[in-house]
Amino acid sequence: MNYRFQNLLGAPYRGGNAIISDNSNLITPIGNRISVTDLIKSETKTLPCESSSNISRIAVSPDGTFLITIDDKSRCHFINLRRHVVLHRMTMKKPVSAIKFSPDGGLIAFGVGKLVQIWRSPGFRKEFFPFQLIRTFADCDETVTALDWSPDSNYLLVGSKDLTVRLLCLKKIRGGYKPFLFLGHRESIVGVFFGIDNKSGKVCRVYTISRNCYIFTWNYIESEDSNNNTEDLQGQISDPPSPGTPEKNPSGVSTEIVVSGAYGNVRKRKEFDDTGDNAEGEIEFPLHKGKWELLKKDHFGQTPARLTACDYHRGLDLVVVGFSNGVFGLYQMPDFICLHSLSISREKITTACFNDLGNWLTLGCARLGQLLVWEWRSESYILKQQGHYFDVNCVAYSPDSQLLATGADDNKIKVWTVSSGFCFVTFSEHTNAVTALHFMTGNNCLLSASMDGTVRAWDLFRYRNFRTFTSPQSRQFVSLASDQSGEVICAGTLDSFEIFVWSMKTGRLLDILSGHEGPVHGLMFSPTTAILASSSWDKTVRLWDVFEGKGAVETFPHTHDVLTVVYRPDGKQLACSTLDGQIHFWDPLDGVLMHTIEGRRDIAGGRLMTDRRSAANSSSGKFFTSLCYSADGSYILAGGSSKYICMYCVADQVLLRRFQVTHNLSLDGVLDFLNSKKMTEAGPLELIDDNSDVEEGINRQTRGKLGYDLPGSMPNQGRPIIRTKCLRIAPTGRSWAAATTEGVLIYSIDESFVFDPTDLDMDVTPEAVDAALSEDQPKRALLLSLRLNEDSLIKKCIITVKPVDIPAVASSIPLRYLRRLIEALANLLENSPHLEFILSWCQELSKAHGHSIQQNSRSLLPALRSLQKAITRLHQDLADTCSSNEYMLRYLCSTGTKS
Structure with missing residues (x-):
């Protein structure tokens, strides 16, 4: 009962910016969740907190403690990365296109539409309203696209779609100050960066990058009176108060910030007046006093492609850029020397960033769901991960529960290490959707069935397809089973309604079992006997004696289409789900119906955007498509075309718990009540396509489907529908996996202490x-x-x-x-x-x-x-340790003999 969300596997990277924190932790948005990958330990984990829709922008504090996420609904989450908890929530009034922490960690800059808002970063102390708006700049004429802070956190570079870059000063200056404009670009700005002199630490140049593949280098010329800037600042400058006795300004707002940046650790006190203007002391390097001149213009030479992502490493003076044709380039500035230029795909690169040391590049492609971490000095991959971009159809645990195999509509099979969350092998030989997976005894062999008419056996030692099973005529296989000895392989078909039986050793077709009058979607051997159970849309469950060749030995009739069938681990019970939302439990030995669970109300929930009825009154789609017994057979998991996964007690036929797969409103079928204000004459407002995201280089990609729908289900041409396609419990019983629209969700028993005494007494302490x-x-x-x-x-x-x-x-x-x-x-x-x-x-x-x-x-x-x-x-x-030591000792002995 104490299962909790642990990890998310197989989910693709769908967009947003990636960040490397602490030089080794790769933080990326995965749908409405955040994935953190340890690049040194090769482990990935997904934070348990969810946003209400897909996350579009993220930013991490300089010390790697706090994370800010912005989703498509402009909702902001302030997360403690160490504790994996959401500290604060806030909703912005307009879409946020850029976000960045200041180098000292005390301020956060938001690009909210045409505005630039400066907010005070919350700390560890309890506050009534932790976020405080310090200042708002309304100088841009179009949407803000890029932000960058100066090293002293006093200036801000702002790029916009109005083809200009502005230099903003956070301090209010006497006599007024108009932001300096960097002009000359002919397309919207993608990136703006401050460049510093490594010897003096002062800002000496600015780089501005536009979508038409141009980078402008601007040089800073310091004026004579740039150091005499104290008289230009508004307010009286006084000696800072002692750290032990903080003073408050008349508005009563004060804060203490520990600055840990390029200038060392300094404890500073910032005070803000009623207007939100920073009235702190003088600026050490006043950029508004000097002059800026255009040094040169450089072109990346990728026309007609568009520049879609870029980043700058201030210490190494390097620029990485990604283009819409899948090419990325690494350039040494300010000389504009191309160090590397490689093509990683044919699709747009949607994110590019450096780590703190500058030796690793992170590149992401949203259309392919691909993330790469590349070490440019040694030209080697640190990380190369790609999830299933289309829906995951099936999952299978290895007998020792260490591996998890997934098959999807993208024709690929991936094998994951459950403990680390990493995919270590991908098989792509299938030419159509993978529909069923099965591990053989011993963890070394994996079977897969596909709509391409083949059943393949994979060697997990040599990572190759060593046997392929086919039928005389091409058939679409949708179910798969193997007996306990691994000698016989069976697969059910979608089109001919037959079950094919092959020999594992020879690969020859042994038998064809006929009798069903509908697609055979459920297939499973008894754990204790050689009896094969099959379920079909012809409203029957049949038992077959495969080895004796007697055909169907038992038939269990139902009143509705049977969607799946499973055996209890002891082989003394058979469970099957039907189209009317019921789960039937049969005694396979006596052939009698033991009991039935009515699950229509339990699985009900969620209304599609195209539904004309409410979720409570709708009768379509309320059925289970996947069942799975627990390791001891005491409870059963059931999931289907719903946002819920139900856990039932088999003995008492009662609902123990419901797991909600996701709260992501970017998917259809999550909300129970729709907003009538969003309904138009052309249909739901959210289903009306627009091309606003094509300009940003992230074209929409529709999800793949198997090419058929369950009887009674309504196809949806809009957003992906939340559903559970496959459920599997690990043989250890400590975890279970669900193949859903969001990816493969892993739930495990919480390791935290739960007081559950078995024989308590006064003396037992x-x-x-x-x-x-x-x-x-x-x-x-x-x-x-x-x-x-x-x-x-x-x-x-x-x-x-x-x-x-x-x-x-x-x-x-x-x-x-x-x-x-x-x-x-x-x-x-x-x-x-x-x-x-x-x-x-x-x-x-x-x-x-x-x-x-x-x-x-x-x-x-x-x-x-x-x-x-x-x-x-x-x-x-x-x-592995002994093998490496053996080779090392051999090498040492051989070198000792030669010397």
């Missing part, structure tokens, strides 16, 4: 556990900790047992505590350095309770799977 340990009674201490069911105490008692006493303590553990102890040992194997000690525990526990484990294998199966997963991972790590 943590103090009693510590007393037993101090009196050298490890057996009593372990039993008390197991009764308390507190994870930290159980691990503490396991570690304190002497190796000599392990057999005696292991034999004294009652059967009801065995599962909890195995789970604790599996967790210790992954995190504890005492490898031999924990393996001794596992060995003695198996010797003492082998018969009990065999008799209660169903209830202990999830814990045993977790233990097997931990041991397999350790074995692989040790094998």
Whole structure:
């Protein structure tokens, strides 16, 4: 029951800017979520917080603590990256096109339509309204497109669609100050950057980049009276107050900011008057006093392509630019020397950025859903990840739960490492949508079925397709199953309504099972016998004896189309879902209907933009298309054409919990109530296409579909519809995956402590556990900790047992505590350095309770799977270490012999 969102896999990068924080963390928007990738550890995680629609702009503070996100609805989230929580929320009045923190982290600049707003950055203290608007500049005639701060946070460069760049001063100057205009560009501005002199640290030039592939270099000429700027500032300059006794100005607003920038760590106090003007002391480098001259114009030479993304590294004086034809270039400024010019795709590059050291380039292509991190000095890839741009149709867990395979409408199969969230291999041999996946026993072989008429077997050691199964005539396969021994492969078809049976060893077609009168969408072998169950849209579930060749041995009729079928892990129950929203549970041995769950009201929710009825009154689309039993068979997960995934108790037929897949309003079917104000004569306002985003280089891409719809479902020609296509629970029972419109959502059991005692008494306390340990009674201490069911105490008692006493303590553990102890040992194997000690525990526990484990294998199966997963991972790590040491020793011995 305690499943929580853990990660998002297979979701494509759909647009927005990417940022590298702390030199190693790549932060990118993925739909309405934020993904953080550790480039050194090769791990990716998705923040649990969601925006109301797709995120378009992000900015991170200089110290990497805070993150600001702006979505398509102009809603702003202020997030603590260390804690993964949303601290503040705010809604801007107009769309935000640019956002950037000041170098000292105290201010944030927003490009809100034609306005530039300067806001005070919230801190760690509690405030009634943490965001405070300091100043608003209304100088631009068109939408703001680019922002850049000066190193001292006193000046701001603003690029706009009005073909100009303006230099704004945050301080109010006596006598007035008109922003300096950088003119000459003939298309909208894409990037503006301050350039500094590395010796003096002063601003010496400005770079302005436009969409027509031009970069202008502007030189700063310092005037004679530029240092005498104190008389030009409004207000009286006084000595700063002492840090211990802050003074307030008449308006009562004061703040203290720690500046950690190019000029070192300085604690400064900023005060703002009623008008929001900064009345702080003098400007060290007054840029408004000098003169600017156009030094030169340079062209990148990519016409007729348009420049779509750019970034500048101030320390190395490097500029990276991306174009609409998929080419990116790296240039040394101000000499405009091309260091690299490469083509990474044929689509637009929508984001480009440097890391703090300047050795890594991040490039993103929204149309392909691709992100690259490239080290330009060694010309090698640090990261090359691409999600499924089209909908994910199927997922499959490996037997040890370490790998997850996904298949999608883009004809690709990807295999992910669940712990790190990284895709390590992609198979693209299929020529049509992948509809079903299945792992063979041993993690080394993966089966896939596709609409292209083939079933393929993949070798996960050599990463190749080693066997292909075909039918005499081309068929569209939509379901897949394999028996426990892995000798027989079965696949159901969409068009001929047949089931094809092949031999895994020879690849020859053994049999064709006929009898269904509709598409065979569900196929599964019994876990204990050689009986194959199939479900079809002809309103039947059939059982087949594949090995004896007797054909259909049992038929279970229904009143509506059957969409899927699954076996319980013990093989004594069969569950299938029908088009009327019900889940039927059958006894496959006696052929009787055990019970039925009515799920129409549970899955109901969400109204499409084209629906004429409300979500409560609509009867279409309320059915489950995917079912999955838990590892012990006590509950079942069900998902379908809805924003909800339902968890039912099988024994009591009650709804335990509903998981909402997403809150992203950019998808259709998330809202329960539509706004009638957005309905026009031409239809819903949000479904009327406009070409506003084509100008920015991000063309809209419609989602792919399988080419057919379920009976009773209405196609939608507008936004993607939220739905769940496949559900799978890991063999360990600790996590489950859902293939949805948003990507593959991973839910896992929360590792935080939940107090759930099993046998509580007045004498069972943590103090009693510590007393037993101090009196050298490890057996009593372990039993008390197991009764308390507190994870930290159980691990503490396991570690304190002497190796000599392990057999005696292991034999004294009652059967009801065995599962909890195995789970604790599996967790210790992954995190504890005492490898031999924990393996001794596992060995003695198996010797003492082998018969009990065999008799209660169903209830202990999830814990045993977790233990097997931990041991397999350790074995692989040790094998790799030993292999590398062996080769190293051989090399050292050979060099020693030669010398």
